[in-house]
Structure formats: C-alpha cells, structure tokens
Ligand code: HEM
Ligand SMILES: *[C@@H]1O[C@H](CO)[C@@H](O)[C@H](O)[C@H]1NC(C)=O
Ligand SMILES: *[C@@H]1O[C@H](CO)[C@@H](O)[C@H](O)[C@H]1NC(C)=O
C-alpha cells in the first residue's frame with residue numbers, strides 16, 4: 001500500500017506509547033522546514049494565480065507541515081473525513097507524513113478521475129502489497145501477469161452468471177458443511193465450546209474458500225500459517241519487516257504458506273495432468289502463469305495473493321455481521337428463524353442485513369498514485385493534481401451521510417427492505433472494481449445462514465462491539481476482536 005500507510009503503520013505499532021513526544025520532537029525538527037514551506041506555499045500560490053483556470057485541490061488547513069492532520073486522521077478517520085468533506089467539499093487534499101494525500105469521498109469520483117487521466121496507478125502500491133504478502137522481493141512480474149492476463153479471465157468467471165455456473169459456491173458450501181459436521185460431533189461429545197469469534201469465522205471461511213478455489217487436495221493444515229499472516233500483515237507491510245529478529249514469526253508463516261502452495265501445485269507444474277477438484281479460476285490462472293514463465297515460487301505467491309484477496313474482506317464483513325447479531329438479540333432471533341426455513345439465496349432479511357453490513361463494515365480504501373502532473377475536472381472545476389500525490393477513494397462519508405441513510409450510525413438489519421435506498425458501495429469502481437462482489441455476498445450469506453441453522457451462539461461477557469483498531473487508514477477488523485463466543489448445538 002501507499003508509503004503513507006506503511007509509515008503510519010510502523011509509527012503507530014512501534015511508538016504508540018511515545019506518541020506525544022514524537023509528534024512534538026518531529027514538530028520541532030521540522031520548524032525550519034515550516035518556514036520554507038510557508039514561503040513556498042506563498043510563492044506557489046502567487047505563481048499559480050497566473051493560471052486562473054486551474055485550481056489547486058482544496059487543502060485541509062494545518063499549521064504543522066509534514067505531519068499535517070495525520071494525528072486526527074489516525075485517531076478517528078470517519079469523523080475526520082465527514083467533517084473535512086463538509087468544510088472543503090467532496091474532494092480535498094491533506095499532508096500526512098510528508099506526502100500529499102487527495103481524498104475523494106463521493107461515489108463515481110474515482111471512476112471519473114480514472115476516465116480522464118491514465119496516469120492514476122494502483123500498481124506501485126500493489127507491488128508493495130504483493131511483496132509484503134509473499135516475501136518475494138522481485139514482485140513486479142507477478143503483479144504484471146496478475147493484472148494483465150489473469151484479471152480478464154477472473155472477470156469473466158466471476159461475473160453474476162459466471163459465478164453461478166462456476167461451481168464455486170457448491171464447493172464452498174460442501175467444505176463448510178463438512179467442517180460443521182466435525183464441529184457438531186465435537187459439541188455432541190464434549191458439550192459447548194468457547195473461542196474467539198474471529199477465530200471461528202476465520203478458520204471456517206479459510207477452509208471453505210480454499211476448497212472452492214483449490215479443491216480437496218489443498219493442504220488445509222496450513223491454516224495456522226494463514227492465521228499468523230493475517231494477524232501480522234501490518235508488520236509485514238512496514239519497512240521493519242526485513243530487519244533481522246523483527247517479524248520473524250510472521251516471515252516464517254509466510255514462507256510456510258508459500259511452501260504449502262508449492263507442494264499443492266508441484267506435481268501438476270512439473271508433470272502436467274489434472275489437479276483434482278480445482279476451480280476453473282485457479283486452473284486457468286496456473287496455465288497462464290506457466291505460459292508466462294513464472295517460477296513455481298512466483299506462481300505460489302500469486303495463488304496466495306488471490307486467496308488473500310478472496311478471503312480478507314469477506315472475513316472482515318462476516319465478522320462484522322456476526323458481531324452485530326451477537327450483541328442484538330432481536331437481529332439474532334429473526335435471522336435464525338429465517339435461516340431455518342429459507343435458503344440463503346432467498347432470504348430477504350439476510351439480504352438486507354448483508355447490505356447493511358456492507359454499508360457499515362470497514363475495509364481498506366482503494367488507493368492510486370498520481371504518476372504525472374494532471375489537470376482533472378471535478379464537478380465542473382478544473383483541478384491540478386501534482387505528480388507523486390496519492391488518491392484514496394473513501395466511501396465512509398457517503399455511507400454515513402444522514403441525507404442518504406437516516407440515522408446512519410445504527411445498524412438496522414431491515415434498512416434495505418426499502419428498495420429505493422441506494423445500495424452501499426464498498427466494492428470500488430472504475431478500472432479496478434471488485435470482480436468478486438457477487439461471490440463475496442453469497443459467501444457471507446451462506447456462512448451466516450448455515451451457522452445459525454446448526455449452532456447456538458452466545459457472547460461470554462459484555463455484549464459490546466469491539467472498538468475498531470486501525471493502522472493509518474487501514475482498519476484491522478479481525479485484529480480488533482475482543483468477543484468470546486460460546487458455541488453449542490442449536491436447541
Ligand atoms: C466483502 C468482500 C469484498 C470487498 C468489500 C471487496 C472490495 C474490493 C475493492 C474496493 C476493490 C477495488 C480495489 C481498488 O480499486 O484498488 C476490489 C478489487 C478486487 N476484488 Fe474484491 N472485495 C471483496 C471480496 C472479493 C472476493 C471474494 C474476490 C474474489 C474471489 C474479490 C476479487 C477482487 C479482485 C480480483 C479485485 C481486483 C480488481 C483489479 O485490480 O482490477 N474480491 N475488491
Ligand atoms: C517462455 O519461455 C519459452 C522457452 O524458453 C519461450 O519460448 C517463450 O517465448 C517464453 N514466454 C514468454 C511469455 O516469455
Ligand atoms: C478489500 O477491499 C479494499 C477496498 O474496500 C480493497 O482496496 C482491497 O484490495 C481489498 N482487499 C483485498 C485483499 O482484496
């Protein structure tokens with residue numbers, strides 16, 4: 001992801017306690033810079049006024065250069081973005097940790113920017129993200145093959161009709177049922193079981209998703225590696241990830257996961273033939289990767305990236321919905337009643353609750369880098385976008401806009417019974433919109449429906465939603481979990 005995100009991650013992880021001191025000393029150190037900054041800003045404005053047709057993107061005011069509003073942004077991004085939007089309009093710019101960040105807050109905006117400017121690029125951040133996830137240093141080639149060759153195939157397979165025909169949901173459900181049968185037998189033998197809610201969700205979604213993508217020969221016992229990666233992705237993203245002794249456990253888990261995927265593909269890779277039960281999605285990706293002469297490590301890395309993409313946001317959203325129904329008895333009872341006698345694809349309350357989850361749930365915002373100076377028209381005004389800036393597309397201002405969604409901060413499972421209400425937009429837009437949105441919704445609904453049909457869930461301790469932790473703008477939904485779940489057979 002963006003440097004901003006990386007830097008804030010390491011900053012917040014490492015120096016949380018020393019925060020005020022560091023901000024203060026950073027402010028002192030940058031004092032000479034402040035003076036030159038003010039001078040340049042003045043000069044810059046004077047200079048720009050010669051070209052009245054192009055406006056600078058409205059800038060969030062701050063008298064601390066370099067750090068700018070980073071602290072407020074990190075503390076409470078939702079409030080910060082809603083307030084800035086009110087003050088500066090739907091497009092504004094701010095300085096964080098020395099780099100310029102442009103925030104686009106309205107639906108359609110990122111698409112329009114991309115439409116007008118071909119130099120908005122997700123790939124720098126993507127190369128970084130792929131490197132962090134796989135540990136493969138030279139990740140450019142992998143990134144390119146995924147973007148140019150595998151993406152078109154994925155788009156086709158994951159289209160609404162493609163998703164239904166792909167068999168992905170059948171194999172997802174098959175494994176989910178298998179896992180739930182195992183759990184049922186265990187509960188019958190030993191009585192109720194307690195665990196962290198995020199572990200429950202993460203484990204079963206991992207098994208179901210890997211089965212649907214890779215088939216039954218996937219090494220499901222690699223889950224512990226995945227769990228470690230998932231809880232330490234932020235440290236893997238930070239520049240410290242390559243220091244000796246730091247993040248050793250995370251790096252080992254990452255290698256463990258790559259090794260498991262190499263083992264899974266090895267026979268096919270070297271000897272050809274068939275991988276039993278492999279999805280068309282993964283089967284075709286592997287053929288492409290071989291055609292493109294990727295190494296088997298790179299192929300395994302790319303599979304890990306696909307798995308991560310398919311699982312990470314689905315887990316976060318499923319967690320959020322489950323947490324909501326655990327703290328609200330009424331939602332739980334109604335959804336369970338519906339789950340018992342309706343299929344998850346024909347359950348109106350579940351559909352509405354899933355949409356409400358997509359509105360209120362948190363996922364990382366899409367980012368772009370501006371690779372060349374550009375002039376872009378937004379709402380009839382021509383703005384100057386400076387090379388090197390970053391853009392984030394942040395929909396929370398829209399999802400929590402009271403003019404669109406009344407009483408936006410409460411979770412209302414029946415909200416989307418109102419067909420006229422605009423659907424939430426957590427899947428991105430423009431060239432890189434989410435290909436897996438149909439699959440994602442089906443998976444979330446299937447998981448919730450099957451869970452409620454089989455088991456009784458109860459919270460141990462206080463019925464409160466956890467407070468969402470963030471690293472910069474990246475929410476860490478599963479890492480914020482403090483809910484202990486007691487699970488028993490459905491009475
Ligand atoms: C609730 C779950 C999900 C959410 C909220 C979500 C959200 C998003 C968003 C916002 C993007 C755009 C990123 C950008 O513009 O930089 C994206 C991209 C993508 N998503 Fe999802 N996603 C979810 C689940 C899935 C699943 C299950 C799959 C596949 C099985 C998937 C596959 C993809 C792919 C392939 C892209 C990349 C498109 C590109 O780079 O051109 N997503 N997702
Ligand atoms: C892959 O390697 C083969 C054999 O060395 C070569 O013929 C082919 O052109 C290469 N393909 C690509 C896409 O580079
Ligand atoms: C999850 O969703 C965010 C946007 O909401 C997107 O930027 C990101 O690529 C997705 N993550 C994965 C791993 O697909």
Ligand SMILES: *[C@@H]1O[C@H](CO)[C@@H](O)[C@H](O)[C@H]1NC(C)=O
Nearest residue numbers: 461462464465466467482483
């Ligand atoms: C979880 O966190 C929330 C918010 O900080 C808190 O109100 C709640 O009591 C916590 N629950 C448990 C079981 O610790």
